[in-house]
Amino acid sequence: MNPSLIDILLRPDAFFSRLATENESLKIPALIILAGGIVAAIHGFLMGSLNAKMMAGVMPGMDIILYLVTAAGALIGVFIFWILAAGVFYLLSLLFKGQGSFNRVLAIAGYGYLPQIAGSILTLAAAIVYIPKITVPVLTKAALTDPAMTAEVTQALMHDPAMRELTQITTLVSIVFMLWSAHIWIYGMTHSRGLSPRDAAICVGGPVVLYVLYMTYTLGVM
Amino acid sequence: MKSHLFLTGICLLLLTGILPGTALAYATPESIVAYGHVFVSRAVYDPAVFFSGDHGTVTVYVTNGNGNESVVVNHAIIGDKNIRLTSNSYETSANIGPLQTQPFIFSVTADAVEGTYYPIFSLGFRDAESLYYPAMVKIDDTPLDISVIDKPDTYTPGKKKTVGLLVANPRNNNVTNVALEVTGAGITANPERIFIGEVGARAKVPVNITFTPRQETAVLLTLIYNNGDNPHRTTMEIPLVFRVDKKQANPVMSNVQVSSETGVYHVTGDVNNAGLETANTVMVTALAPAVPLDPYKTYVVGALKPDDFGSFEVTFTAEPGNTSIPIELSYKDDDGNIYRSLQDVKISSAGISAASASEGGSSNLLPVAVAVVLILLFVGFWAYNLKRNKK
Numbered sequence: 001m002n003p004s005l006i007d008i009l010l011r012p013d014a015f016f017s018r019l020a021t022e023n024e025s026l027k028i029p030a031l032i033i034l035a036g037g038i039v040a041a042i043h044g045f046l047m048g049s050l051n052a053k054m055m056a057g058v059m060p061g062m063d064i065i066l067y068l069v070t071a072a073g074a075l076i077g078v079f080i081f082w083i084l085a086a087g088v089f090y091l092l093s094l095l096f097k098g099q100g101s102f103n104r105v106l107a108i109a110g111y112g113y114l115p116q117i118a119g120s121i122l123t124l125a126a127a128i129v130y131i132p133k134i135t136v137p138v139l140t141k142a143a144l145t146d147p148a149m150t151a152e153v154t155q156a157l158m159h160d161p162a163m164r165e166l167t168q169i170t171t172l173v174s175i176v177f178m179l180w181s182a183h184i185w186i187y188g189m190t191h192s193r194g195l196s197p198r199d200a201a202i203c204v205g206g207p208v209v210l211y212v213l214y215m216t217y218t219l220g221v222m
Numbered sequence: 223m224k225s226h227l228f229l230t231g232i233c234l235l236l237l238t239g240i241l242p243g244t245a246l247a248y249a250t251p252e253s254i255v256a257y258g259h260v261f262v263s264r265a266v267y268d269p270a271v272f273f274s275g276d277h278g279t280v281t282v283y284v285t286n287g288n289g290n291e292s293v294v295v296n297h298a299i300i301g302d303k304n305i306r307l308t309s310n311s312y313e314t315s316a317n318i319g320p321l322q323t324q325p326f327i328f329s330v331t332a333d334a335v336e337g338t339y340y341p342i343f344s345l346g347f348r349d350a351e352s353l354y355y356p357a358m359v360k361i362d363d364t365p366l367d368i369s370v371i372d373k374p375d376t377y378t379p380g381k382k383k384t385v386g387l388l389v390a391n392p393r394n395n396n397v398t399n400v401a402l403e404v405t406g407a408g409i410t411a412n413p414e415r416i417f418i419g420e421v422g423a424r425a426k427v428p429v430n431i432t433f434t435p436r437q438e439t440a441v442l443l444t445l446i447y448n449n450g451d452n453p454h455r456t457t458m459e460i461p462l463v464f465r466v467d468k469k470q471a472n473p474v475m476s477n478v479q480v481s482s483e484t485g486v487y488h489v490t491g492d493v494n495n496a497g498l499e500t501a502n503t504v505m506v507t508a509l510a511p512a513v514p515l516d517p518y519k520t521y522v523v524g525a526l527k528p529d530d531f532g533s534f535e536v537t538f539t540a541e542p543g544n545t546s547i548p549i550e551l552s553y554k555d556d557d558g559n560i561y562r563s564l565q566d567v568k569i570s571s572a573g574i575s576a577a578s579a580s581e582g583g584s585s586n587l588l589p590v591a592v593a594v595v596l597i598l599l600f601v602g603f604w605a606y607n608l609k610r611n612k613k
Binding site for chain 1: 486589
């Protein structure tokens with residue numbers, strides 16, 4: 001791995017102070033996001049098998065389409081997340097009179113996503129172990145017209161013991177690596193937008209902590 | 223008037239002259255001695271022992287014991303108020319040759335209650351006084367007896383059972399045309415009538431009856447027989463109360479496992495026969511709301527002997543929301559009766575979550591706590607970091 005990428009994970013302050021002196025480039029951040037998207041797509045492909053089983057009674061023979069749609073959704077979702085995160089950081093930094101372009105914020109959001117690739121690989125491994133153990137209820141055509149029944153089926157899937165454990169592991173791993181990303185983003189925002197560490201911590205920590213709290217809440221009510 | 227008196231006088235003279243002359247012509251001392259050798263050798267009743275009210279016959283055998291002299295009888299009759307004569311008496315002259323036996327047959331009716339009776343047989347001789355003979359006969363109302371000597375422990379609906387009976391004749395005479403009829407509401411007997419034939423005095427005959435009950439009832443056994451030509455019957459009831467057959471086959475499902483693949487549920491498991499009889503044609507299938515699906519819509523395990531076991535697999539689909547599916551286990555006994563039992567099998571964890579909501583809640587506490595700790599560590603680290611930088 002490029003030593004500078006190691007710096008992102010372990011010495012983000014030094015990495016971003018050096019990056020601030022260089023020209024803006026989204027090449028590496030985009031590659032990081034793409035890598036994260038590919039891992040997420042593979043994870044989505046596996047999770048798509050659950051959807052395919054659930055929909056087998058409604059759309060027989062459509063398994064591969066469901067797999068591809070889920071995988072593509074995960075891939076695109078990572079890119080959307082990248083842009084949304086950068087947008088939120090950028091807008092919040094405006095409150096603290098932050099300086100610098102959106103592209104630079106986009107770049108630091110991309111670099112900061114690096115820990116989450118590791119998290120995605122871990123959750124992918126967990127999915128490979130747990131998905132075969134999950135009992136998937138089958139959705140029929142009649143049930144598809146009844147939203148209550150559809151919700152009930154989804155609930156049944158989510159309450160499967162294997163599915164529950166997989167969700168817990170995935171959520172905790174995601175929280176850990178999301179906080180790691182937030183740690184990186186705070187340093188990135190400090191250098192890219194000329195914010196004080198306190199303001200940068202508020203710009204990044206605020207939405208990230210809220211997001212993580214939401215994840216914790218969903219974990220609790222599951 | 224004078225002519226009438228003359229004729230009457232002539233007749234009286236003739237009568238007084240003829241009749242004493244005739245009697246005196248046969249009732250000689252020799253004839254009296256000869257008639258003294260005439261005797262009743264035996265009297266046979268049919269039936270040998272009567273029921274009260276029975277009709278029958280009595281045959282009285284009269285033997286002329288004279289070696290070279292015939293006797294003439296001109297009147298024979300039997301009966302009294304208990305053993306009533308229902309046929310005509312003998313009113314014609316008959317000759318019984320030397321050392322010959324002449325039967326006199328009468329029809330009689332036993333009008334009395336149980337006991338021993340002696341109706342008098344009277345035989346009038348032409349040349350001597352009459353002969354009187356008490357012909358003993360018994361009236362006995364003891365019927366034939368049915369005893370149950372072997373019966374099943376329990377009766378169950380639709381299951382053929384055999385009961386061992388003993389038909390006994392406690393009477394002192396044979397009975398004929400003995401037959402046993404098996405009837406009852408809600409039972410099928412095979413055969414319904416068993417012909418036994420003749421049963422001797424104080425004899426017994428074992429009989430097995432087989433029937434299949436469909437409801438709790440009483441089996442009516444009717445023993446029909448003839449005492450002579452008189453039909454009689456004896457009845458007996460065997461109450462049928464259904465209970466659990468302690469020996470019947472008892473297939474039990476165990477090691478049941480559910481898996482799901484592309485919306486098709488596979489239920490596998492074992493069937494053990496925990497009973498004492500063989501379970502034939504053991505079959506396993508899923509019932510509504512499940513929709514059985516190939517390749518194992520119905521799984522035929524086959525015959526299971528006691529303590530034997532076999533594996534099964536059934537495949538089906540089910541509407542969403544169904545947390546459990548009834549799995550039917552059926553088998554046949556030796557008579558072809560089908561027995562069914564159901565066992566609910568959970569096919570999704572929805573039921574589990576409903577049943578163990580509190581368990582689910584508590585199992586989430588640990589990851590939530592870990593998540594909160596992580597957030598606090600992150601916030602605490604940065605609060606400390608910022609405070610240190612400020613200084």
